[in-house]
Amino acid sequence: MSERWLETLHDAYGQTFTVDKIYFESKTEHQHLMIFDNAMFGRVMVLDGVVQTTEKDEFIYHEMLTHVPLLAHGAAKRVLIIGGGDGGMLREVCRHSTVEHVTQVEIDQAVIDMCREYLPNHSNGAFDDPRVNIVIEDGIKFVTETDEKFDVIISDCTDPIGPGEVLFTSTFYDGCQHCLNAGGILVAQNGVVFMQPDEVSTTTRRLGSVFDDTTFYSAAIPTYIGGIMTFAWGSDNPAYRQLDLETLRQRYQQANLQTRYYNPEIHQAAFALPQYVLNIIQQAETR
Ligand code: SAM
Numbered sequence: 463m464s465e466r467w468l469e470t471l472h473d474a475y476g477q478t479f480t481v482d483k484i485y486f487e488s489k490t491e492h493q494h495l496m497i498f499d500n501a502m503f504g505r506v507m508v509l510d511g512v513v514q515t516t517e518k519d520e521f522i523y524h525e526m527l528t529h530v531p532l533l534a535h536g537a538a539k540r541v542l543i544i545g546g547g548d549g550g551m552l553r554e555v556c557r558h559s560t561v562e563h564v565t566q567v568e569i570d571q572a573v574i575d576m577c578r579e580y581l582p583n584h585s586n587g588a589f590d591d592p593r594v595n596i597v598i599e600d601g602i603k604f605v606t607e608t609d610e611k612f613d614v615i616i617s618d619c620t621d622p623i624g625p626g627e628v629l630f631t632s633t634f635y636d637g638c639q640h641c642l643n644a645g646g647i648l649v650a651q652n653g654v655v656f657m658q659p660d661e662v663s664t665t666t667r668r669l670g671s672v673f674d675d676t677t678f679y680s681a682a683i684p685t686y687i688g689g690i691m692t693f694a695w696g697s698d699n700p701a702y703r704q705l706d707l708e709t710l711r712q713r714y715q716q717a718n719l720q721t722r723y724y725n726p727e728i729h730q731a732a733f734a735l736p737q738y739v740l741n742i743i744q745q746a747e748t749r
Pocket residue numbers: 509513514515523544545546547548567568569570573599600601602618619620621624625626627628629651
């Protein structure tokens with residue numbers, strides 16, 4: 463009988479996985495990293511007791527956090543990824559032949575190293591793409607100090623605990639605004655709203671004071687338990703969110719992406735939010 467691993471993200475509720483084989487488990491310079499095999503989800507990567515990604519359902523998260531901003535923007539050449547050490551986001555960004563440069567700022571080299579070795583399908587060679595520049599640094603330091611400019615920024619960070627906490631601050635969002643080109647878009651992982659509603663209200667307030675057009679879009683990823691995960695959206699161009707379906711369809715066709723979750727209809731539908739989420743946003747805006 464395999465041992466079971468219990469996720470400790472929530473005190474009163476959690477998911478367990480059978481651990482069929484442990485590939486790696488150690489304290490890195492920044493966090494506790496574990497990669498193990500599970501009969502249902504394949505290889506699972508965990509940081510500080512929280513599921514980060516699994517082979518089986520990672521495509522949903524990585525496709526939605528990449529193709530929504532890139533196809534909405536329509537002409538992004540320079541992309542910045544904060545976090546994303548497993549390489550799944552980088553793989554999806556590199557599938558856009560129109561992207562000329564990607565900088566990825568990851569705080570923990572060990573995550574990249576171990577994921578390249580034990581989750582090779584996540585990056586699928588993207589770390590060796592000539593357009594890619596990997597920077598091992600705290601994301602908040604990079605965005606507040608760099609003089610580089612980007613068209614799309616994707617914050618693919620852990621939850622706001624430990625090293626990821628700073629990536630949910632006003633200083634971080636100000637820094638992102640500072641290194642976005644005119645017409646740039648910031649998207650960020652923003653938690654499973656039913657379980658972490660405060661992340662939506664906090665980000666609403668903080669992002670709202672930095673960008674003219676802020677909202678959330680969503681997708682349900684099975685191993686981010688508790689329902690839909692929200693993705694924060696910030697830009698100064700509301701027109702991106704008014705794009706008609708035909709335009710999205712043309713851009714999707716042109717990009718030739720062969721996705722497994724993303725499609726233009728889901729792109730549009732993802733911005734439709736349940737009433738309880740809209741209520742959280744409205745309450746945060748009026749406080
Ligand atoms: N999909 C996951 C989620 O939604 O929680 C995120 C996955 S990805 C592995 C998270 C990455 O963020 C990790 O590689 C972690 O090392 C990195 N990270 C955490 N804090 C960071 C920071 N301050 N600067 C840069 N990278 C950071």
